[in-house]
Amino acid sequence: xxxxxxxxxxxxxxxxxxxxxxEDQLSPVDRARFEAHxxxxxxxxxxxxxxxxxxxxLGRLPEESLSAxxxxxxxxxxxxxxxx
Amino acid sequence: xxxxxxxxxxxxxxxxxxRRSTKSLKVSVRSSNSVGRDPTDNNDEALVRALQGxxxxxxxxxxxxxSSMMLRLALAHVDSRAxxxxxxxxxxxxxxxSLDRFERRSSLRTWVLGIVVNCARSRARAERRAVPLSxxxxxxxxxxxxxxxxHPRWPHHWAAEPAEWRTPEAELLAGETRNVxxxxxxxxxxxxxxxxxxRDIEGLQSTEVCNVVGTTDTHQRVLLHRARSRxxxxxxxxxxxxxxxxxxxGPGFAATKTT
Numbered sequence: 001x002x003x004x005x006x007x008x009x010x011x012x013x014x015x016x017x018x019x020x021x022x023e024d025q026l027s028p029v030d031r032a033r034f035e036a037h038x039x040x041x042x043x044x045x046x047x048x049x050x051x052x053x054x055x056x057x058l059g060r061l062p063e064e065s066l067s068a069x070x071x072x073x074x075x076x077x078x079x080x081x082x083x084x
Numbered sequence: 085x086x087x088x089x090x091x092x093x094x095x096x097x098x099x100x101x102x103r104r105s106t107k108s109l110k111v112s113v114r115s116s117n118s119v120g121r122d123p124t125d126n127n128d129e130a131l132v133r134a135l136q137g138x139x140x141x142x143x144x145x146x147x148x149x150x151s152s153m154m155l156r157l158a159l160a161h162v163d164s165r166a167x168x169x170x171x172x173x174x175x176x177x178x179x180x181x182s183l184d185r186f187e188r189r190s191s192l193r194t195w196v197l198g199i200v201v202n203c204a205r206s207r208a209r210a211e212r213r214a215v216p217l218s219x220x221x222x223x224x225x226x227x228x229x230x231x232x233x234x235h236p237r238w239p240h241h242w243a244a245e246p247a248e249w250r251t252p253e254a255e256l257l258a259g260e261t262r263n264v265x266x267x268x269x270x271x272x273x274x275x276x277x278x279x280x281x282x283r284d285i286e287g288l289q290s291t292e293v294c295n296v297v298g299t300t301d302t303h304q305r306v307l308l309h310r311a312r313s314r315x316x317x318x319x320x321x322x323x324x325x326x327x328x329x330x331x332x333x334g335p336g337f338a339a340t341k342t343t
Contacts, residue, residue, distance in 0.1 A: 010240035012230040016223065019309035023290070043245035050246060054316040057256045057265065058284035063152040070169045074147060074176055075140065081180050082138025 009033040014044050018051050128192040136183050147176065150193065153286040154200045157296075160277035161208035163270075171207050175200040190295050197296040201278065208274070220306055224313035247324045261322070268318035272311050279304055280311035 006029060009017075014037055020026050021034050038044055066074075134142040151172060158168035158175075178199050186195055229244045255261065269277060275297070282293045283304075294304050 010230075010238075011242045012223070012225070012227070012240035015225045015313070016309070019305055019312060023305060025305065041241075043242045046248055047246045050249060050320070051312060051316055053249075053253060053256065054312060054319060055284050056253070057261070058280065058312075058315065059287055060257055061262065061265070061285055064155040066147070066151045066155065066169060066172060070173055071144075071147065074173055075144065077173070077177055078138070078140065078143050078180060081177075 006033050006036065009037040011037075011041060011044050011047075014038070014041075015047060018048060022052075022055075128188065131192055132183055132186060135180060143180075146196075150196060153197065153282065153288075156281040156285060157197060157200045157278060158204045158207075159270075160272075160274045160281060161204040162211060167207065167211070168204075171203050172200065174207075175203045178203065191292070194292050194295050197282070197292075198298075201297055205274075220310065224310055225317075246320060249319070249323045251323065256319075261319070264318055264322045265315060268315045269311075272314060276307045276311035276314075279307040280315070283308055284312065 009030070014034060017026060017030065017034060021031065026034060038048065131142060131146070135146075154172045154175060155168050158171035159165070162168055162171065175196070179196050182199075186192065190198075229242065230240050231238050231243045233239050235241070269280065272280065278297050279293060282288045282296060283290065288296075290301055290304055294301055297304070299307075
């Protein structure tokens with residue numbers, strides 16, 4: 001494995017690089033270090049999974065919507081504007 | 085409204101018949117808004133023309149489709165829901181009044197969201213003190229959770245490991261957890277909040293987010309990472325209120341369980 005020759009990535013560094021990793025923005029070397037560390041470290045695997053879970057949950061929050069009042073104000077304004 | 089804008093309405097499109105035929109447009113409004121896709125198509129041209137032509141149905145659909153992210157973006161800058169709604173309204177009015185200045189360098193959605201950001205930022209400046217600068221160089225995780233650099237065996241490895249949440253994902257979507265997430269998001273600095281709202285909550289691609297908030301891809305990722313780390317941390321605190329304090333002498337590298 002290449003990782004034998006690479007400087008080890010400690011947990012503290014890994015937690016800073018998770019988004020770069022998920023967005024595929026790590027250099028090949030850092031990616032290899034990241035994955036080598038992950039293979040050995042259950043705590044970091046837990047952390048990564050929680051991070052992913054957090055992202056998934058964020059993506060499933062209910063929608064916000066404008067109040068009916070704001071909508072009707074907007075529509076009136078749009079009408080006024082388009083009639084000019 | 086500017087006189088020049090008046091002249092634009094009705095130009096370049098059939099004068100009758102078009103106004104009522106919103107069916108085809110309606111379809112394209114829908115298809116251009118699937119979450120996560122930058123809806124830059126030829127479709128924008130039709131939307132712009134429909135808005136300029138005063139097509140209410142198209143306007144209403146766009147308001148419907150984009151209000152959620154517009155509101156969330158506004159709420160990144162102001163605390164009050166009422167003010168956020170005003171910002172969204174101001175932004176829409178700016179949009180319709182400035183349609184003739186839309187240069188098609190971005191998609192219509194990107195342009196509209198950029199206007200929301202501008203309206204929200206200037207409103208926030210007027211409402212309160214200047215936006216505090218958030219420090220982006222501090223670590224995302226409390227350094228106390230890691231062993232010191234001079235640790236003989238495991239420098240900078242976990243001293244206080246993240247404990248498993250042991251929570252089915254469905255529960256993460258339950259009301260109480262959502263409140264935890266909502267509060268964590270509300271506590272974020274505006275720049276981080278803008279990015280996490282657009283990327284993770286609304287599912288936009290990084291390129292579009294960079295255009296909307298006016299930053300580089302690298303900086304956008306920094307903001308996103310900090311925001312995500314804070315939200316994860318809030319969930320951790322909720323599930324394991326004592327997770328902060330490092331366990332004495334525990335090397336983090338081994339698969340030891342905290343609970």
